[in-house]
Amino acid sequence: MNQLLNAAGITHWKPVLSMLLMPPVPFLLLALVAALFLLRSRSRRALVALFAGLLLTWGSLTVAMGEWLHDHGMPDIPAFSPQQVAQLRADVAAGRKVAIIALGAGRERLAPEYNQPSLRPLTMERLRYAIWLSRQTGAPLGYTGGIGHAAVPGPSEAEVARRIAQQEFGLTLRWAEDRSRDTRENGQLTVPLLRADGIEKVVIVTHDLHMPRALRAFREAAAAQGVPLEVVPAPAGISSLSDDRFTRWFPSDAGQLLNWYFWHEKLGWWAGA
Structure with a gap:
């Protein structure tokens, strides 16, 4: 389709x-x-x-x-475990080329309280968790997201994410892919950036429900471009929103x-x- x-x-x-x-x-x-x-x-x-x-x-x-x-x-895609965090930290310490990539979920063209564009709540959840993982492990962080198919013109998600990461979290994004319009393009346009830096392992940060499509996009893009890339999921979850029986x-x-x-x-x- x-x-x-x-x-x-x-x-x-x-x-x-x-x-x-x-x-x-x-x-x-x-x-x-x-x-x-x-x-x-x-x-x-x-x-x-x-x-x-x-x-x-x-x-x-x-x-x-x-x-x-x-x-x-x-x-069932489990959360990134403490053991996996420790392994990623060890990979970084050993000099292995690894990366953390957060996938976009939309932007707000204007957040009046900030008087500038911002990211939607789901997008901020992903970015925040990716920043936390980056700080826990020392792995460099990137973001992929442009302007969606139905979105109005304006700054890309990646531009907004770069500013928020720097101004609010004090972290500079290593990669900011700003042309993709959907999940397929997230993979197709980000893999070349990772290949250029010799990345061997990428940790994908998105919500658990979105993770199957994200993994498929990055794995198929890596295979199509001949990049030997290990793709690992690190889901941010919204799978359980209530435990009230009534x-x-x-x-x-x-x-x-x-x-x-x-x-x-x-x-x-x-x-x-």
């Missing part, structure tokens, strides 16, 4: 198509079709479809459904985020993005 959109020159339609395919829009359309059939025929099948659409819409807004989808529909079954902003993010990543994986 990703290749077809690229070939047709309509990659800017990707966000629109994604929104139409992701819950709760399909479920609401199912309920609407069922309601139209009920008005015309009063059929039992239409009634079942109506209730199914409404029930699925409710579920797609709950933490319980989002966590179930995560547990059953995504590979409210987790009711619609919430946390539930909507978890469900949206799951289907966003699944659709992206199936489309090859």
Whole structure:
């Protein structure tokens, strides 16, 4: 699908198509079709479809459904362990060429409280964790993210991330890839930067739900470019947002985020993005 959109020159339609395919829009359309059939025929099948659409819409807004989808529909990628942190620190001390790369998740064109562009909350989670890993291990840090397909013009994510890392965390990014528009391009455009510096091992920092696509993008880019690169996941997680046994079954902003993010990543994986 990703290749077809690229070939047709309509990659800017990707966000629109994604929104139409992701819950709760399909479920609401199912309920609407069922309601139209009920008005015309009063059929039992239409009634079942109506209730199914409404029930699925409710579920797609709950933490319980989002966590179930995560547990059953995504590979288990554990957190970067203390042992792995120690190993990465040892790699750096031994002179091995390693890198930490944080992947973008969007920017805010203007944060009024700062009177300048900023990064979205998910993006800041990734950058903050990547900075923490860099300081714990001494490994150099990079960021990959340009301006998304549907984003308005302005500074790239990498430009904003470079400024925030320097001004707020006192850390200078070694690499700032600022042309990529999606996960595939994150890998395709970052691997050459790592190859130029002789990097042998890269630690990928992104959210757990996004990690499968990120790993695929970097591994396939490295293989296509003939770069012998070890790609290691270091997920920042949003997999569990509530442990309340009662409210987790009711619609919430946390539930909507978890469900949206799951289907966003699944659709992206199936489309090859």
